[in-house]
Amino acid sequence: MKVLIVEDDPLHRSYLHEAVRAALPECDDVIEADNGSSGEVQARKARSEHVVMDLQMSERNGIEAARTIWRERPDTKILFWSNYSDEAYVRGVARIVPEGATYGYVLKSASDERLKLALRSVFIESQCVIDREVRGIQQKSLGNAHGLSDAEYEILVDVALGLTDKAIAQRKRLSLRSVQNRLQQLYEKLDVYQPEGQGSEGWYNLRTRAVAVALSRRVLNTSALERAERDLQEELGS
Amino acid sequence: MKVLIVEDDPLHRSYLHEAVRAALPECDDVIEADNGSSGEVQARKARSEHVVMDLQMSERNGIEAARTIWRERPDTKILFWSNYSDEAYVRGVARIVPEGATYGYVLKSASDERLKLALRSVFIESQCVIDREVRGIQQKSLGNAHGLSDAEYEILVDVALGLTDKAIAQRKRLSLRSVQNRLQQLYEKLDVYQPEGQGSEGWYNLRTRAVAVALSRRVLNTSALERAERDLQEELGS
């Protein structure tokens, strides 16, 4: 059994290496990669079916790497090991998991024990393991109340990229008014309407404020934006 | 001689501990804190004049912690040890360094040797040590061409917070038109005007696009925004 570790921080990488050795005695080969792209290459070359992957790496992040790995071998088992539980990451992962694939999502703040348990559960038992906290984010984001629907999220991303209503309409094949409708829903859910009545009327530019709020709530993060930006440029180029 | 380490990642913290021990034999006491606020408390209690500080910690980040530490004892020597060289961080640090204080800024990607050298230079020799790469950012940001002036940067932050032109004018005690002038400079420097002539006219909402570009160029980052947001709310509350 082979395990591939994709993690750009040397300290974390060697810690992971140690954890894998300890938790999986049946593992006879541990390979390391220090960024997303070399991770993809290693996975292809070594035909590894077991990957531990950091999100947030410079160059090519974990989500993109995981996507191409899964595209080539949908039965690969991937354990994501991340510092953060940003809604943007959770959404990003959920978006790329293939039908029936097994994966895990563990925070770096978890104990040794939890990490080792997750390694065994995912790689040996083929069981999905999602950290409690991450689970919470998932629930909330999909759950009714203040959670954004996929449609709203997509609009949010386009707005955050700096597109006009007209451009978004064209891109999403909607009428101008529909885009503006969705924007209004977005404003409501992100709660960007000021308290009203106080002297603070007209203080916020709703469009930009929505982006600011989304960022501070971690609904969006920089890496999600960068991914979207690349998609956009690609689309414009063609 | 006492050294205080402020770093939220346990692995990095123990690595730092080791490095301090090795580089500074004259140091007889190493204290640790795992986030900004407890770092401030520890610094106050232990009267430590030597601090190694991570930027980007949850709760209270390194810049805020350093600011209060320096406010209480401006002669404290602080070595910043960070993963990133975002312009936002560099600006943030530059903004809070007291007159004549000695400090350093080393990237986590630097070698053992470089870290130890920096520790000795800053703590023993009272010499400022700025990582080559960070230096580059400093030059560029202050330097003529595409670098933003302080005035432009402030406007950028206000826009990114989602404020209206009118609100910014009031906050900065400027006329509406002046704010818009600065915005135009900003748009030019951030290069948000589309290529023109192609079918891509009017694709970008300049205001939001400027924020997107600033984020992707790391002129802004989430932690800088959060700090600004807190300042804003405070100001609104009063």
Next chain:
DNA sequence: TTTTGTCTTGCGGGATCCCGCAGATTTTGC
């Protein structure tokens, strides 16, 4: 003093954004 340059402010107008209203279309639930 004059000149030059940078910064500020006012005016005006075209484009865009925000959104209420109302009819058309689709989806959902029973």
Next chain:
DNA sequence: GCAAAATCTGCGGGATCCCGCAAGACAAAA
């Protein structure tokens, strides 16, 4: 199969944004 709910769309208008033009303020250079 039909009614209720949700979504999409066009129209219109007020507010804001983006910006060219030009006059005054102030500082540094000539």
